[in-house]
Amino acid sequence: MEQTRAAVNLQEVTKRYGSVTSVENLTLRIEEGEIFGILGPNGAGKTTTLESIVGMRNPTSGTIRIFEWDAQSDRKAIKKIIGVQPQEASLLPHLTVKETLKLFSSFYGHGPDYRELIPLTGLEDKADTLVKNLSGGQKQRVLIAVALVSDPKILFLDEPTSSLDPRARRDLWEAILAFRKRKRTVVLTTHSMEEAEALCNRVAIMNQGRMIALGTPDELIHTYCSEKIVQFYTEDECDMKWVESFPEISSADQDRASGRTRVSLVSTNSDATVARLCSGQFHIGSWMHLLIKRGNLEDVFLELTGKSLTGEGA
Structure with missing residues (x-):
């Protein structure tokens, strides 16, 4: 400014x-x-x-x-x-x-x-x-x-x-x-x-x-919320030990519904995570709909206070 x-x-x-x-x-x-x-x-x-x-x-x-x-x-x-x-x-x-x-x-x-x-x-x-x-x-x-x-x-x-x-x-x-x-x-x-x-x-x-x-x-x-969520869908189950081995991943989760697996990775370096996923070094089936979500001010408030804006605990 x-x-x-x-x-x-x-x-x-x-x-x-x-x-x-x-x-x-x-x-x-x-x-x-x-x-x-x-x-x-x-x-x-x-x-x-x-x-x-x-x-x-x-x-x-x-x-x-x-x-x-x-x-x-x-x-x-x-x-x-x-x-x-x-x-x-x-x-x-x-x-x-x-x-x-x-x-x-x-x-x-x-x-x-x-x-x-x-x-x-x-x-x-x-x-x-x-x-x-x-x-x-x-x-x-x-x-x-x-x-x-x-x-x-x-x-x-x-x-x-x-x-x-x-x-x-x-x-x-x-x-x-x-x-x-x-x-x-x-x-x-x-x-x-x-x-x-x-x-x-x-x-x-x-x-x-x-x-x-x-x-x-x-x-x-x-x-306060430097980590990002990298999310994608795959027709097969994902090898979670593989994605958890990425040094920038702090947590990983997957759930399966309607014949697809949704994988969510919390990453301190989303660019590196996407590069690894796209490298072809590991097979994760047919994956699609790659999405990167950053934190928002609601997440900042939660990080600072342990509460959401509705006053509920984390």
Whole structure:
């Protein structure tokens, strides 16, 4: 990433509610022009972090700056340059989508034509529908459109696709990527590791109020889940002693169904494994459908915590 200035800078931020610590000693720099993801399961401290950054909550200790402004003392200036989509917010139920965006657009002296935000957020068919008649996912899209009416320099999204169907989720991802291409900054929270890998330049993984990992998705996967799964099918049973003899193989497994054997190899060097399989040195019958699977951010979280994002043990 080219040299940039910090869009958001947190220094040793802690937020407590009585005896409960929601965020603990969080230091984090988010660069201007990047899509930054704050990841973790429910209760990890993601939303509290986001709400503290945008001034909806005051941290118990630590400092937060947005560009040159202090997030607590310079809220008036900050409100002019940020857009915020919370998980839940009240919209006026008896306005249509178009009327809602026109109303919010009137609060600002700048920004895009509110009508341009309707197709951008996939609401063309609902432009004249009353807000009260929208589904949860459609209301979510209206909230994102509202967050964009001021043409913000930084867009904050809290679980933006949590209630969207797969098609709407992909459409929204495209809208977020298009926003970033205008050299704007996006900060989003999510518990979807697929979403983080698809969108984010860098991610911070949080668990129980603490940041436990920080980096690009590829960096984190390479650091914590460097092994890959090499999988293929064969009409015959595979000589497992042979594949287990490969020095880069840490584990091997096979199962048979519908007249075929599926072999799965966990490898620290998938290129070497594939080369051995293709060398012809050993006969493994008629094999097909070679597939290489790398780890993902879900695997990173499991490696770091021993739990999946649903909170279940490994």
